[in-house]
Amino acid sequence: xxxxxxxxxLQDFILxxxxxxAIVSVVCHGTIAFANIKKGNSYLIENRSVTGYxxxxxxxxxxxxxxxxxxxxxxxxxxxxxxxxxxxxxxYMIAEANFITGQNPYSTTLVAEEIIKSLRKxxxxxxxxxxxxxxxxxxxxxxxxxxxxxxxLKKERNNYDLELISVYGYYQAMFAERM
Numbered sequence: 001x002x003x004x005x006x007x008x009x010l011q012d013f014i015l016x017x018x019x020x021x022a023i024v025s026v027v028c029h030g031t032i033a034f035a036n037i038k039k040g041n042s043y044l045i046e047n048r049s050v051t052g053y054x055x056x057x058x059x060x061x062x063x064x065x066x067x068x069x070x071x072x073x074x075x076x077x078x079x080x081x082x083x084x085x086x087x088x089x090x091x092y093m094i095a096e097a098n099f100i101t102g103q104n105p106y107s108t109t110l111v112a113e114e115i116i117k118s119l120r121k122x123x124x125x126x127x128x129x130x131x132x133x134x135x136x137x138x139x140x141x142x143x144x145x146x147x148x149x150x151x152x153l154k155k156e157r158n159n160y161d162l163e164l165i166s167v168y169g170y171y172q173a174m175f176a177e178r179m
Contacts (some may be wrong), residue, residue, distance in 0.1 A: 001070055004033040005075075011037045013166075018098070020046070023118050027102035027111050028053045035075050046080030049096045051103040054085040060175050061089060089168065090139040106135040128162040138168050 004010060010033055017024050018039075026033060029050030037044040055073045076083050085103055086092030092103040093110040100118065102111040108134055113123040137160060141149035153160060 005035050023098050025100040032072050043079040049082045049094050051094045056088045061174045134161045134164045
C-alpha cells in the first residue's frame, strides 16, 4: 500500500509483461501495484475486472482508513477498475485476459491454480492444507450450504482447522451489526 503503488520499476515490468501478453497475477494488497500504471492516457486497470483486499476486510481485519492514504478498493474504483469482491476473508479470484487477481490470502491457491490453467496445464492433484479446506468449508456455509458444511465437518473433523473457523465466526459476529 505504500511502496508497490509508486514503484516505477514494478510499473514498467507490469507494462512489459502486458505487452508480451504474459500472465500478471497478484493477491490481496498486491493489486495496488496496478493503481498508477497508465497506458497512454488511461489507467491500465480501467474497465478491467479485478479484486483485492476490500474495504470490508480492511475494516474487519486490517488497518483503518486513517492509517492509509487510501484504501485499495476505493483507489482501484477511482482508477476505473471494475472492482469485484466475494465474502470477507473467503477465497475469491478473478481472471480476465492475462490478469489474475485474488482477494485475500485465502485466495492464493485459487490464483496459483488459475495461473497453471492459463498456461494450458492441469494443476497437480495435491493434499490441500487445513486452512485452505477450512475456508472453503466456511464459504460453503456462508453460501447457504450449512447442512453440507456441518456434515463434512462432522465426518472429517481432523482435516479442518477448528480455531480458524471459530475465529472467522467470531469476527463475523463482532462486525455483524456494523456492516
